[in-house]
Amino acid sequence: MSINDTVQAPRNAFMRYLARFEEGRVIRAAFFGMLIGTVSVLALDFRDLVEANGGLWPEASASTAVTVPVLPPAVEADQPAGGGTDPRQFLTTGQDLLRDPIRFTLAPGGVLKAVGSLDPGSAARFATEVEARGEYVEKVSLDSPGGSLEDAMAIARIVRDKGFATEVADGAICASSCPLVLAGGASRSVGARAAVGLHQFYAVGRPDTKPEQAMADAQMTTARITRLLVELDVDPALWLHALDTPPRALYYLSAEELQKYRLVTDGGRLALRGSADSASFIKR
Numbered sequence: 001m002s003i004n005d006t007v008q009a010p011r012n013a014f015m016r017y018l019a020r021f022e023e024g025r026v027i028r029a030a031f032f033g034m035l036i037g038t039v040s041v042l043a044l045d046f047r048d049l050v051e052a053n054g055g056l057w058p059e060a061s062a063s064t065a066v067t068v069p070v071l072p073p074a075v076e077a078d079q080p081a082g083g084g085t086d087p088r089q090f091l092t093t094g095q096d097l098l099r100d101p102i103r104f105t106l107a108p109g110g111v112l113k114a115v116g117s118l119d120p121g122s123a124a125r126f127a128t129e130v131e132a133r134g135e136y137v138e139k140v141s142l143d144s145p146g147g148s149l150e151d152a153m154a155i156a157r158i159v160r161d162k163g164f165a166t167e168v169a170d171g172a173i174c175a176s177s178c179p180l181v182l183a184g185g186a187s188r189s190v191g192a193r194a195a196v197g198l199h200q201f202y203a204v205g206r207p208d209t210k211p212e213q214a215m216a217d218a219q220m221t222t223a224r225i226t227r228l229l230v231e232l233d234v235d236p237a238l239w240l241h242a243l244d245t246p247p248r249a250l251y252y253l254s255a256e257e258l259q260k261y262r263l264v265t266d267g268g269r270l271a272l273r274g275s276a277d278s279a280s281f282i283k284r
Contacts, residue, residue: 087252090193092171098145104129110138112164118147118177123154130158139165140185146176149201149221153228156184160232168194175250177201179263180225183234187265190258197250198242235261 093115102116104126112129130137140159146152159166159181166185168174174182174190175197182188182196190196201221222243229236238253238261245251258264 087193087195090171091173091195093143093173098143098173102144102147106133106136107141110136111141112137112139113141113143114181115143117145118151118155118181120148120151122148122151123158126155127158130162134162137162137164139167140181141167141169141172142174142178142182143168143172144175144178144181145173146178149177149180149225152177152180153224155181156228156232159184160186165189167191168196170194173197175199179238179253180228183229183232183263185265188263190255190264192255195252196258196263197252198239199245199250200242200247202247234263237261238263 097115098117100116101119102114102122102125105113105115107113112133114126163186164184165187166182167189168182168191170191170193172191173195175195176199179196179198182190201218222239225239226236229238241251241253253261253263
């Protein structure tokens with residue numbers, strides 16, 4: 001037997017083996033093999049991406065939406081007040097009290113006074129207060145420059161679930177995230193000498209939070225606020241004033257706007273600040 005015959009014999013045997021399979025089956029097998037390899041590579045890449053971001057839904061790296069508690073700022077020189085009554089002149093609560101974490105005090109007549117900034121954990125403290133003395137509460141009286149949006153939304157839902165009324169009494173302020181709590185009231189009133197203001201929130205996250213993640217969180221928070229206002233029968237267009245106003249400024253709502261957006265109710269006995277009253281855009 002020659003050398004060529006020796007080499008040719010295994011080759012012929014291999015070709016006879018391949019001939020046992022249809023050509024289409026061989027092609028399909030090769031395709032599925034490549035597909036499995038591609039999926040495996042993508043799975044490894046996805047695993048590395050998830051690990052790099054702290055998990056599939058990385059709660060620890062998600063941003064927390066907050067607002068800056070603005071303690072009544074001065075009118076910015078290039079922003080006219082609009083000719084209406086400036087509500088800040090009527091405010092009576094000291095800035096130190098407004099800066100402090102919000103406190104809940106039960107006053108005569110079933111009025112639960114809520115004074116101070118909405119710090120993280122405010123909703124839990126409010127829930128504890130309601131659990132302890134909620135049977136005596138009829139109305140929540142707000143005097144707050146705002147703070148944590150999450151806590152404001154949570155308090156608003158508790159207020160609505162319990163059927164409490166809400167108010168911003170004469171001399172009080174309800175700004176930033178606080179109007180969301182006001183919206184939770186089964187009935188809602190704002191005094192003629194009270195101030196209700198809105199401005200943008202911002203996202204606080206870990207130092208390694210990526211800009212695209214912070215932007216996504218902000219958009220989701222805006223959607224959640226919109227849904228909450230709809231649930232509470234408040235016109236979500238109200239929040240456009242917050243989106244338009246820088247964090248260190250306040251857009252004070254006029255009496256007409258409070259009614260237009262249904263932030264006060266027909267039973268709220270709102271006293272208008274005058275028919276010519278318009279909102280003021282002010283900044284410190």
